[in-house]
Amino acid sequence: MRRRIVRVRWPRHKPLLLAALTGPLLMAAGLGQLRAAVRAYSLEGHPPAALLTRLDRLVSALEEGLLVTALYAEWDPRRRRIVCACAGHLPPLVHEPGRPPEYVELEPGVPLGVGAQGYTEVELTLAPGTLWLAFTDGLVEGPDLPVDDGMRRLTEALHDVTTAVAACDSALAALRPAVADRRYDDDTALLALVTYDTAPAEPRVASTADTRAVELAADAASPGRARTFVAEVLESWALPGLIDAATLLTSELVTNGVRHAGTAMKIEVSRIDERTVRVGVTDHARDVEVRPRIADDDAEGGRGLFLVEQLASGWGSVASEAGKTVWFELRA
DSSP states (O other), rough: OOOOOOOOOOOSSEEEEEEEEOOOOOHHHHHHHHHHHHHHHHHHOOOOHHHHHHHOOOOOHHTTTTBBBBEEEEETTTTTEEEEEBOOOOOOEEEEEOOEEEEEOOOOOOOBBBBOSSEEEEEEETTOOEEEEEOOHHHHHHTTHHHHHHHHHHHHHHTTTHHHHHHHHHHHHHSOOOTOOOOOOOOOOOEEEEEEEESSOOTTTOOOTTTEEEOOOOOOTTHHHHEEEEHHHHHHOOGGGHHHHHHHHHHHHHHIIIIIIIIIIEEEEOOOSSSEHHHEEEESOTTTTTOOOOOTTTOOOOOOOHHHHOOOEEEEEEEEOOOOOEEEEEEE
């Protein structure tokens, strides 16, 4: 068994983009096209769920009947935040210091090429020293290894590891030992990340210096109140150049919340750095789907998230037991 280990030290000011693509029918040419597409879509700033939706359309166009599983994640080392989405792939494993390893609870989605209507994101903040491990099914499944047993053995193998290389070595030793009498019917790939305490954590919501919030009811006056609130905050932060785009996108998200969620909402405006702000709209209808929709030429609505996708430097949605948050970021 050949092993290849690549170590990456990523600049603090840039996100690390992680992707794993697998497919039994995926030939080298098709894989090359998908890798190029992943890079192009990520450079355009598409968040994980939107990127997988685009890849799904591409796979459908490459070859009839082609199916590909994928896990795509974006890592922000400055805020120690990782956002990931899944298309029929096995979930990543997270091992926080002092806690047993566990798999990330995310919507599994369907493989690329099925023609999915959309994918769901999960956002995690990783404490210093946390291991995040993505892997292909060749690691935990085989003719003599049921996938449930393999995933259980993987968590057992990672109890005492503290580095990314040790995590890969332990996983391979436990599940794919390189011995002369063993033959495996599938390739194995692992991608390990260990966080370090070299950057400030995500700004706290309670910090009035960096975050402003307001509660709104689900009524027709809320979009106007949200626009006024966001404009006043950006004016106070001396960011007038962001007001037009921020108020337009906030209005669209609040209007969507009024129409489709029908619950009270919370608007949060956070200052990420001197030039970047994030606006989040949180409601209490976590089961309402969030995805861009293609609107007819004569339709009065249905274009809100397309505007967000075009104007924002990044956007996404995060669901929890309490509800869901749709957010976007703008940079001056």
